[in-house]
Amino acid sequence: MNLLSWLVSALSFVTFGVFKGDRTRIEPLGDQQGLLEEAIRAEPVALGMLYDQYVDRIYAYIYHRVGQADLAEDLTGQVFMRMLEAVRTGRGWHSSFSGWLYRIAHNLVIDHYRRKGRTTFIYIDDAEPVHAQTGDPVRSVENQFEHDRLRTALTKLTEEQSQVVSLRFLEDLSIAEVAEIMEKTEGAVKALQYRAVLALRRVMQQ
Amino acid sequence: MRHSKDKQISALLEECTDMMMSGTSLVACLECFPDDATELEPLLATVASVRELRPVPLRQASIASNSRAAFISEVLRLQEPRKAGNGPASRGRRLSAAPRPATPRARPISLVAILLVIFMSGMAISGSITLAADARPGDLLYRVRTVSENVRIFFTLETETRNELRAAYRQRRIDEARTIEIQRLADKLNLRGLIESFDTAQ
Numbered sequence: 001m002n003l004l005s006w007l008v009s010a011l012s013f014v015t016f017g018v019f020k021g022d023r024t025r026i027e028p029l030g031d032q033q034g035l036l037e038e039a040i041r042a043e044p045v046a047l048g049m050l051y052d053q054y055v056d057r058i059y060a061y062i063y064h065r066v067g068q069a070d071l072a073e074d075l076t077g078q079v080f081m082r083m084l085e086a087v088r089t090g091r092g093w094h095s096s097f098s099g100w101l102y103r104i105a106h107n108l109v110i111d112h113y114r115r116k117g118r119t120t121f122i123y124i125d126d127a128e129p130v131h132a133q134t135g136d137p138v139r140s141v142e143n144q145f146e147h148d149r150l151r152t153a154l155t156k157l158t159e160e161q162s163q164v165v166s167l168r169f170l171e172d173l174s175i176a177e178v179a180e181i182m183e184k185t186e187g188a189v190k191a192l193q194y195r196a197v198l199a200l201r202r203v204m205q206q
Numbered sequence: 207m208r209h210s211k212d213k214q215i216s217a218l219l220e221e222c223t224d225m226m227m228s229g230t231s232l233v234a235c236l237e238c239f240p241d242d243a244t245e246l247e248p249l250l251a252t253v254a255s256v257r258e259l260r261p262v263p264l265r266q267a268s269i270a271s272n273s274r275a276a277f278i279s280e281v282l283r284l285q286e287p288r289k290a291g292n293g294p295a296s297r298g299r300r301l302s303a304a305p306r307p308a309t310p311r312a313r314p315i316s317l318v319a320i321l322l323v324i325f326m327s328g329m330a331i332s333g334s335i336t337l338a339a340d341a342r343p344g345d346l347l348y349r350v351r352t353v354s355e356n357v358r359i360f361f362t363l364e365t366e367t368r369n370e371l372r373a374a375y376r377q378r379r380i381d382e383a384r385t386i387e388i389q390r391l392a393d394k395l396n397l398r399g400l401i402e403s404f405d406t407a408q
Contacts, residue, residue: 003336042284051277055270060262069263077273084280147259169256172227175220193223194216201252
């Protein structure tokens with residue numbers, strides 16, 4: 001039995017040593033840090049998990065900025081393609097992954113507006129249908145127009161003001177999170193937020 | 207004076223925004239700061255109207271699925287051998303890993319797996335043969351012993367050595383048979399003695 005015990009121990013040791021030393025594991029680590037480390041090395045499962053974690057948030061952020069579902073889908077896809085390109089060329093995130101991803105989304109929205117002009121107009125036949133949520137179609141249409149007016153007003157702010165309004169009031173991010181995304185201090189973000197709300201109010205009153 | 211007032215209102219705006227994000231109503235926020243309500247009210251009303259834009263239409267399932275599939279397909283294309291030399295390994299990123307080889311990554315994994323299987327099989331076989339050295343007819347490992355003897359004969363090239371081995375193994379079988387017979391007799395005697403002791407006791 002001594003020899004048998006030795007044999008079992010040896011096999012266990014070898015098995016443990018091989019698997020512990022194997023750096024090419026496929027399953028990502030459970031924690032977020034491990035997931036990001038796997039993703040920066042282009043591990044498919046880790047990249048897929050990051051996509052699932054962030055796609056809805058990025059879509060919501062872009063939708064709030066552009067107001068159109070199809071366009072938001074298109075730009076969201078471009079955000080993640082840019083992410084893969086950065087991973088491929090080794091120019092990925094340096095500190096905060098979410099901050100980096102939001103910055104890509106922001107830049108794509110800005111590029112879109114620069115190509116298409118700050119205010120976009122669509123034909124009434126192409127407009128998305130307005131569903132009466134309260135049972136009162138007139139009230140629903142009034143709400144929709146008010147929302148469209150607000151979205152238009154947001155486009156008249158500066159890029160930074162528009163970004164801080166979206167991140168703070170629409171994405172419900174904290175000052176610290178917004179500061180990380182915008183690469184500013186928290187004090188600067190608070191001041192920017194204040195100026196943005198003042199500017200938005202002035203535009204809405206025009 | 208105005209600058210400090212702006213700073214104060216900015217701080218209150220921040221605080222009230224956090225309260226509204228936690229579900230506090232605009233009216234309740236203003237009641238917390240009655241002295242500054244006049245200046246705060248239009249700002250908080252603007253924040254509240256912006257927050258009404260928050261609901262986002264659900265993504266169409268088919269479009270979301272297609273987008274995901276396109277992303278995964280691009281991810282799998284990344285697994286093909288990549289060009290070297292473009293990566294900023296010298297930037298000292300906190301999350302960077304060691305430079306990876308350009309060869310497909312599945313190859314080292316399968317090689318390690320194959321070597322491991324061979325190694326473990328060898329360990330298992332040699333361990334079994336060692337344990338079977340003292341096996342007797344009827345034991346679990348006796349078959350392993352006889353097979354190992356036959357394998358040894360098979361791989362012996364010289365005829366003379368082969369004949370010697372056969373003779374040695376034949377003698378071993380005879381010894382094993384004698385041992386079994388002696389053991390049976392001993393068991394029989396032990397049993398007889400046991401029965402006699404019972405009869406005597408009665």
